Amino acid sequence: MGELIAQQIEAHTHLQVERRFYLAGSYICQQAILAGRIDVYPEYTGTALTAILKEGASGDKTEVFRRVKNEYERRFGLTLTPAFGFNDTFAMEIRGEDARRLRIKTLSQAAAFAPQWHAGFGYEFMERPDGYRGLAAIYGLHFAERPRIMDLGLLARALKDHQIDLAAGNATDGLIPALDLFVLEDDRHYFPPYEAVPVIRQQALQQHPEIGQALAELAGKISDEEMQRMNYAVAGQHRDAKDVVREFLKSKGLVQ
Numbered sequence: 384m385g386e387l388i389a390q391q392i393e394a395h396t397h398l399q400v401e402r403r404f405y406l407a408g409s410y411i412c413q414q415a416i417l418a419g420r421i422d423v424y425p426e427y428t429g430t431a432l433t434a435i436l437k438e439g440a441s442g443d444k445t446e447v448f449r450r451v452k453n454e455y456e457r458r459f460g461l462t463l464t465p466a467f468g469f470n471d472t473f474a475m476e477i478r479g480e481d482a483r484r485l486r487i488k489t490l491s492q493a494a495a496f497a498p499q500w501h502a503g504f505g506y507e508f509m510e511r512p513d514g515y516r517g518l519a520a521i522y523g524l525h526f527a528e529r530p531r532i533m534d535l536g537l538l539a540r541a542l543k544d545h546q547i548d549l550a551a552g553n554a555t556d557g558l559i560p561a562l563d564l565f566v567l568e569d570d571r572h573y574f575p576p577y578e579a580v581p582v583i584r585q586q587a588l589q590q591h592p593e594i595g596q597a598l599a600e601l602a603g604k605i606s607d608e609e610m611q612r613m614n615y616a617v618a619g620q621h622r623d624a625k626d627v628v629r630e631f632l633k634s635k636g637l638v639q
Contacts (some may be wrong), residue, residue, distance in 0.1 A: 384425035384467075386624045386633070388581060388598065392423075394638045395597035408471035408507050409434055417459060422587040423594065426463075429575035431582070433453070433513035440513060440575035444470070447576050460585050464595055465602035466578040469610045473508070473574050474554045474566040475518075476542060489570040493549070493579055494522045500548035501531040503538050508551045513574065515551070521573045536618075539564065555607055557615025579605070604635055 389400040400458045403421055406412050406551050409430050432438050436539075438454075441447050448466065466537055474488055487493050508514040518524065520541045529600040531547060538550040539558040550561070559566060582596045609631070616627045632638040 384579065387601075387628045388423060388425060390625070390628050390632060391601055391637065392594055392597050394632065395600065396441035396591070398591060398594070410507070412600040415579050416584060417462065417586070421585045423581055423598075425467075425579055426582045427577035427579055428466070429472070429513060429577040430511075431580075432575060433505075434511045441576060442572055443513060444576035444578055448578060448580070451515065451580075455582065456585065461582055462585050462588065463580045463582060464598045466580045467601055468579075468605045469555060470576055470578055471610070472554045472569075472577045473513075474552045474556065474559065475569070475637040475638055476518065476539070476550045476552050476559065476566055477548060477566045478542060478545075478633055479563035480567045481548070482567075487567070489523050489568040490518075490524075490573075491570050493567050494524055497526050497549070500526055501528060502526045502544075502549045502551075503533045503541055504530050504551045505535045505538070506532050521571050555610040556618070557611050557613070557619050559611070561619045562616055579610075584610045604637075605631075 385402065385404050389402055392398055392400050402414070406415060409426060412424045412426070414434055416424060428444070428447045429440065432447055432626060433440055436451065436454050438450065441450070448463070455463065477608065480633070482488070485496060504515055509530065515530065538552055539556060539562055541547050542550045542564060543562045554566065558564070560633045574638070583594065596605050612629060613627050616622045617624050629638065
C-alpha cells in the first residue's frame with residue numbers, strides 16, 4: 384500500500400516521494416507522522432478508532448470513517464481521504480484440512496476445540512484493545528498454552544507447518560488460498576470495519592493539495608480480492624512490489 388500511494392502521487396503530481404517503509408505497525412507510523420518524519424501512510428479505520436483513539440468499536444463503516452476523520456483532524460492535525468475500497472479485517476485462520484475434518488466455520492464453533500490448539504499472534508494483536516484479550520473474552524477462547532508472539536510474516540507458514548493451530552492474520556493475506564487456510568467467521572461481530580484509508584498531515588495537504596486529489600482517485604478502486612492477489616504476488620510469488628503496483632495502476636487506467 385505504501386508503494387501504491389507513492390506511485391499514485393508521483394504519477395499525478397510533480398512531487399518525488401521518499402519511501403520510508405517497514406515502520407512495523409500503526410503505533411510507530413502514528414508517532415512518525417505526528418513528528419513530521421512522514422507525511423502520509425495507509426491506515427485501517429478500525430485500528431485508528433480502537434488502537435489509536437482508544438474509542439469503542441462500531442459496526443457501521445461510514446460511522447467509523449466519520450469518527451476517525453473528525454477526531455484525527457481535531458486531535459492530531461491529520462486527515463483522511465476516501466477509503467481505497469477493501470476491508471482488511473483480522474482473519475482468525477486455521478488449516479483448511481482442520482476446518483473440513485472438524486466441520487467448523489465460525490469462531491464460536493472453534494472455541495470448543497481451542498483447548499487442544501496452540502495459537503500464534505503478532506505483538507500488536509496481543510496488545511491492542513481490539514485484539515486478543517477482547518476476542519478471548521467474547522468467544523471464551525482458551526488455548527493449550529499462552530499464544531506465541533510471532534513475526535506477522537511467519538504466521539501463515541507456521542500454521543501450514545503445524546507449528547501452531549490458529550493464527551491472527553489479515554483478510555487480504557495472499558497466502559490464505561495459496562496455503563489452503565480457512566478464515567473462521569467472526570459470528571459475534573467482535574471486529575469493527577477495517578477500511579484502508581490514507582492518513583495525511585493537514586500541513587502537507589495545505590502545501591500540496593494535489594496530493595489529496597491524486598489519492599482521491601484511488602477511492603473505491605481496490606476490492607478485497609484485488610488486494611489479496613497483489614499481496615500473493617509479493618508474498619507468495621516474491622515479485623517486486625513496484626512491478627505489482629505499476630501493473631495494478633495500469634489496469635485501472637490510473638497510469639500510462
